[in-house]
Amino acid sequence: MAKKRVSIKDIAKALGVSITTVSFIINGKAREQRISDEVSKKVKDYIKEVGYKPSHVAQSLRLGKSKIIVFMAEDISNQFFSSIARFIEEKAYRNGYKIIYCSTDNDVGKAKELISTFKMRNVDGFIITPTPDLEDVIKDLMEEEFPVVLFDRWLPDVDCSHVIVENKKSAFEGTDHLIKEGVKRPAFISLESDQTQMIDRETGFREAIQQSGVKGLELKLKFHNLAESGPYQELFEFFSKNRDIDGVFFATNYLAFEGLQALDSLGRNIPKDVKVVSFDDHYFFGLFKPKITAIEQPLETISEKLMETILNHIEELDKGYVSRKIILPNKLNIREST
Amino acid sequence: MAKKRVSIKDIAKALGVSITTVSFIINGKAREQRISDEVSKKVKDYIKEVGYKPSHVAQSLRLGKSKIIVFMAEDISNQFFSSIARFIEEKAYRNGYKIIYCSTDNDVGKAKELISTFKMRNVDGFIITPTPDLEDVIKDLMEEEFPVVLFDRWLPDVDCSHVIVENKKSAFEGTDHLIKEGVKRPAFISLESDQTQMIDRETGFREAIQQSGVKGLELKLKFHNLAESGPYQELFEFFSKNRDIDGVFFATNYLAFEGLQALDSLGRNIPKDVKVVSFDDHYFFGLFKPKITAIEQPLETISEKLMETILNHIEELDKGYVSRKIILPNKLNIREST
DNA sequence: TTGAAAGCGCTACCAC
DNA sequence: GTGGTAGCGCTTTCAA
Numbered sequence: 070m071a072k073k074r075v076s077i078k079d080i081a082k083a084l085g086v087s088i089t090t091v092s093f094i095i096n097g098k099a100r101e102q103r104i105s106d107e108v109s110k111k112v113k114d115y116i117k118e119v120g121y122k123p124s125h126v127a128q129s130l131r132l133g134k135s136k137i138i139v140f141m142a143e144d145i146s147n148q149f150f151s152s153i154a155r156f157i158e159e160k161a162y163r164n165g166y167k168i169i170y171c172s173t174d175n176d177v178g179k180a181k182e183l184i185s186t187f188k189m190r191n192v193d194g195f196i197i198t199p200t201p202d203l204e205d206v207i208k209d210l211m212e213e214e215f216p217v218v219l220f221d222r223w224l225p226d227v228d229c230s231h232v233i234v235e236n237k238k239s240a241f242e243g244t245d246h247l248i249k250e251g252v253k254r255p256a257f258i259s260l261e262s263d264q265t266q267m268i269d270r271e272t273g274f275r276e277a278i279q280q281s282g283v284k285g286l287e288l289k290l291k292f293h294n295l296a297e298s299g300p301y302q303e304l305f306e307f308f309s310k311n312r313d314i315d316g317v318f319f320a321t322n323y324l325a326f327e328g329l330q331a332l333d334s335l336g337r338n339i340p341k342d343v344k345v346v347s348f349d350d351h352y353f354f355g356l357f358k359p360k361i362t363a364i365e366q367p368l369e370t371i372s373e374k375l376m377e378t379i380l381n382h383i384e385e386l387d388k389g390y391v392s393r394k395i396i397l398p399n400k401l402n403i404r405e406s407t
Numbered sequence: 408m409a410k411k412r413v414s415i416k417d418i419a420k421a422l423g424v425s426i427t428t429v430s431f432i433i434n435g436k437a438r439e440q441r442i443s444d445e446v447s448k449k450v451k452d453y454i455k456e457v458g459y460k461p462s463h464v465a466q467s468l469r470l471g472k473s474k475i476i477v478f479m480a481e482d483i484s485n486q487f488f489s490s491i492a493r494f495i496e497e498k499a500y501r502n503g504y505k506i507i508y509c510s511t512d513n514d515v516g517k518a519k520e521l522i523s524t525f526k527m528r529n530v531d532g533f534i535i536t537p538t539p540d541l542e543d544v545i546k547d548l549m550e551e552e553f554p555v556v557l558f559d560r561w562l563p564d565v566d567c568s569h570v571i572v573e574n575k576k577s578a579f580e581g582t583d584h585l586i587k588e589g590v591k592r593p594a595f596i597s598l599e600s601d602q603t604q605m606i607d608r609e610t611g612f613r614e615a616i617q618q619s620g621v622k623g624l625e626l627k628l629k630f631h632n633l634a635e636s637g638p639y640q641e642l643f644e645f646f647s648k649n650r651d652i653d654g655v656f657f658a659t660n661y662l663a664f665e666g667l668q669a670l671d672s673l674g675r676n677i678p679k680d681v682k683v684v685s686f687d688d689h690y691f692f693g694l695f696k697p698k699i700t701a702i703e704q705p706l707e708t709i710s711e712k713l714m715e716t717i718l719n720h721i722e723e724l725d726k727g728y729v730s731r732k733i734i735l736p737n738k739l740n741i742r743e744s745t
Numbered sequence: 746t747t748g749a750a751a752g753c754g755c756t757a758c759c760a761c
Numbered sequence: 762g763t764g765g766t767a768g769c770g771c772t773t774t775c776a777a
Contacts, residue, residue, distance in 0.1 A: 122523065122526060122527045123527060124468075124527055124529070125524075125527040125528045125529075126464060126467045126468045126473065126527075126528060126529050127468055129464045129467075130462075130464045130465055130468050135464065137507075144493065145483075145489055145492055145493055145496065146486070146489045146490045146492065146493035148484070148486065148489075151483055151484045151486075151489040151492075152484045154483055154484065154489075154508075155482065155483055155484035155510060158483065158508070158509060158510060159510075162509070167507055167509075167524070167528075168507070168508070168509075169475075169505055169506070169507050170492075170496070170506070170508055171496060171500070171505075171506075172493060172496060172497075185460065186463075186505070188460060189460045189461060189462055189463040189464075190463045190464060190505075191462070191463075191464050326690070326691075326694060329694070330694060333696075352664070353664075353691050353694070356664060356667070356668060356691070356695075357694075358671075358696055
C-alpha cells in the first residue's frame, strides 16, 4: 500500500534541507529567495520522484482560501442550469478553481443551510440563483466579505453583482412577434413567482399587448419540483376552457413542453390554430413538429461573465466592493410554430 | 463588518474555560467526558449567541477527512448524468456529505488530472464514470485506500465496486421486441467505444438477431463533445444508403435524437416504415410524435446504490476492501414507435 | 471534571 | 542563501 503520503517535512528530512527551502521552491519563489539552482533542482527532482502533492487542506487552513467556488442553482438537473454549470466548471478549472454545486429547489430554508455550511469551508465565492426571501442571507454574506454573484434573477433590495438577461425586452419582442403573425388573443403562461425574471417577462408581455391593443390573458402555475408531476393537467383545463386563445407565450421551456402536450391532446394545430413562442430555447424545440419559436439565452456568455465577475471580486477583495451588474441580450429564434 | 470569525479559542477565552472543554461540548462528548451541565449549558448558549460555526477546513486537516465526495461524470450537462447528480446530491447532503462534480469529456488526461487534484483535497470518496484507459489510475486510487465506485460502465481488469445496469439483457429485449413487431432488417446505432456498456448493448443486439435469424447491420459513430456538432450528417447518409432498414436500435438517446431527425428528413415514417427503440429513456421520448419506445434506466435506484456503496466503503475503510458489484434491471417502455 | 499541549501540513516572517 | 518557528483551528491523549 502506497498509503504513505509524503509531506513537505519528509522531503526536507530526506534531502537534509529545511522545510522553508522546500516550500519556497514548491511555490516558485526559489529565484526570489535566491535559493541555489543546485538545491532547487535537487528538491524538484525528489518531488517528482516521490510524486509529492501539496495538501490543499493545509494550504486552505493556512491561507484562508480554498480555491473552491460554490454554484447554487435552482435545480442542477434542469438543462438550463446544468449547461451553465458545465461552462462554469470548465472556466473554473482553467483558473485553478473547483466548483461545488448544489440545488436549492427554490427553497429558502435549504439555501440558507447550504450557504451556512459552505462558509465553514472557506469557500472563495458564491454563484447563486437566489430563492425568494434570500435577501438577508445575501446581505450577511456580503457583509462578511464573501464574493457573491447572482444570476438568472436578482434581488432589487440588495446591491449585489449579478448577471442576467434582457427578460422584459425579449418577452416584448416575442409577444410582438406573435401579434405581428396575426394573433388576436395571446395567453401568457408563467409561474406564480415574484422573482425578477418572471416579473420582467410578464411586464414585457403586457407592454406588447397594450401597445397593439389586443386583449391577452394570463395563467400562473405553481413551482413543481423534481418529485411532483408537471402542470399538464392545469394547462389542459386552461386551454380547454379558453378556446379563443390563438397564441401562447410560455415564460419558460418546461411549461412549454407540458403546454404543447396539452394543446396537442386538445387537437389544436400549431401554428394554424395556435402560434407558440417560449422563453429559454432548448435542443428539443428544434426537434418538435412543428419546430418551436423560442428565445435563446446566451448560456456561454452568461457563464463567462459569471466567472469573470466572481474572479474579479475574489481578486479585489481588499479594494472594497463595487457591484457589477451585467445584462445580456437574448436571441429570438423564429421557427415553424409562428 | 461582522468579519470577525469566532474560533474555538475565542469561545474558551471569553468564557474562561479551556479549549478542550469547548471542543468536547461541541462534539457532543460532554456527557462522556462528564462535563458539568452548568458549563455545558453556558458554552452552548454562548455558541448560539455568537453564531459560532466550526471550521471544516481545520477539521479536515486534523481528521484527514473532508466530508466531500467527488462525482466525476462524462458530461454533467447530459440529462442522464445531471439527473443522477441531482439524486446523489440529495442523498449526500442527507448524510452530511457535499459533492464536488466534474466532467471528464471521456478524456483520460482530464480525468487523471482531476483525480490528482482531488487527492490533495482529502476527498473522502470518488464516484466515477471511467474514461477509456483509466485502469491504472483507478488501481492507484484503490491502493491508496480511497473509496471508489464506478458507474454506467466498469473496468473488467480492476476489481472495483460498481453500479451498472443490465445492458446486454435490455438490448436483447429491445431488439427482440423490434423483431417481434415484424422488423426484418434492424440497424444498431452506437458509438465507437470499447467501453463495457456499449459492448454489452451490442452483444445483446447481436444475440437477439442471431437467435431469430434476421440480418442486422451496425453503425458506429465517434464520440462528440459539447463543442462539436452532432452526428446528424453521418446518420442521414447511413439511412439514406440503407433504405432497407425497417427497424433501428439506438444505443443511447442522444444518437436517437439525431437519428430521428435524419429519418424524418428522409421522409421515413415511424413506425410504418421504420420502427425505433432507444436506450436511455428521456422525458422527450414521450413528447415525440410518435412517442418513442425506450429502455429506462432506474436513475434513482442507481443513485441510491451509488451512495450506499460509497458510504459503506468510507465507513469500512479499516476493515479492508471488499468490492461490491451491483447490476440493476431496466424497464422497456413500449410506445408508439414500435 | 477540566486543562495543557501535541500535531495535522503548510506559509512566511525573521534571524543568521 | 538557508533555517527556525509561529500559527491557521481543531481533536484528543494524558495529566492534574
